[in-house]
Amino acid sequence: MNLMKRMKPLLLLLLLAISFPAIADEASTLKQKLTKMFPNEVPFEVTKTPVPGLFEVDFGDSFMYITADAQYAVKGDIIHMLTNANLTDMKRSENRLKTMSAITDKNTIIYPAKNKMVRMTVFTDIDCSYCRKLHSQMAGYNKLGIEVRYAFYPRAGIGSNSYKKAVSVWCADDRRKALDNAKSGQEIENRDCKNPVKLHIDVANKLGINSTPTLVFDDGTVIPGYIPPARLLSVIKQRGIIR
Numbered sequence: 001m002n003l004m005k006r007m008k009p010l011l012l013l014l015l016l017a018i019s020f021p022a023i024a025d026e027a028s029t030l031k032q033k034l035t036k037m038f039p040n041e042v043p044f045e046v047t048k049t050p051v052p053g054l055f056e057v058d059f060g061d062s063f064m065y066i067t068a069d070a071q072y073a074v075k076g077d078i079i080h081m082l083t084n085a086n087l088t089d090m091k092r093s094e095n096r097l098k099t100m101s102a103i104t105d106k107n108t109i110i111y112p113a114k115n116k117m118v119r120m121t122v123f124t125d126i127d128c129s130y131c132r133k134l135h136s137q138m139a140g141y142n143k144l145g146i147e148v149r150y151a152f153y154p155r156a157g158i159g160s161n162s163y164k165k166a167v168s169v170w171c172a173d174d175r176r177k178a179l180d181n182a183k184s185g186q187e188i189e190n191r192d193c194k195n196p197v198k199l200h201i202d203v204a205n206k207l208g209i210n211s212t213p214t215l216v217f218d219d220g221t222v223i224p225g226y227i228p229p230a231r232l233l234s235v236i237k238q239r240g241i242i243r
Contacts, residue, residue, distance in 0.1 A: 034057065
């Protein structure tokens with residue numbers, strides 16, 4: 001009996017040692033299968049999900065679910081029924097944050113909130129009417145504790161007039177003043193310098209953004225479109241972005 005008692009911890013450790021490599025081996029084997037099936041695919045990682053027999057294939061800017069035998073791919077969200085947590089949406093947010101890490105305070109134009117409760121990065125087009133409407137209510141957002149960090153997304157693309165305006169704003173001596181003037185429809189001095197506008201566009205494209213304004217919060221939540229200040233505060237509280 002004493003011998004069995006002493007053996008139990010050792011047996012438990014042995015079982016754990018066996019199970020963890022087995023999971024890793026399953027993921028590794030599945031990755032090898034997928035690499036043979038799709039030799040020209042972009043680099044990806046394979047990890048186990050909480051669902052038995054289902055693995056996640058992460059391509060960096062997108063992901064999918066697949067069975068261990070590589071026979072079936074699954075589209076849709078994984079919901080934890082006990083907690084009602086959307087595990088798929090959590091993964092999307094995680095991937096967005098990785099992509100968003102390329103955008104920093106140093107390569108954006110910030111309108112700070114004195115009593116900041118939440119920050120949003122706004123992908124904006126200077127010539128977009130709803131972007132201008134959002135900007136005209138900047139004081140309202142800031143007063144409610146919503147800090148705005150601007151990234152440029154001229155929808156007409158690189159080399160367009162909107163793109164050149166974004167570059168000119170960035171290269172101005174006073175960026176916020178230049179942006180205020182440009183958003184109000186005033187002419188601004190054409191300038192050129194090293195700028196982050198293309199970087200902003202690349203990040204927006206990786207995120208799948210195709211309209212302006214698009215709001216990206218620090219938890220990875222994305223909300224497309226213009227929403228007035230008071231209503232936006234209500235929305236972000238309802239969605240748990242701030243509590």
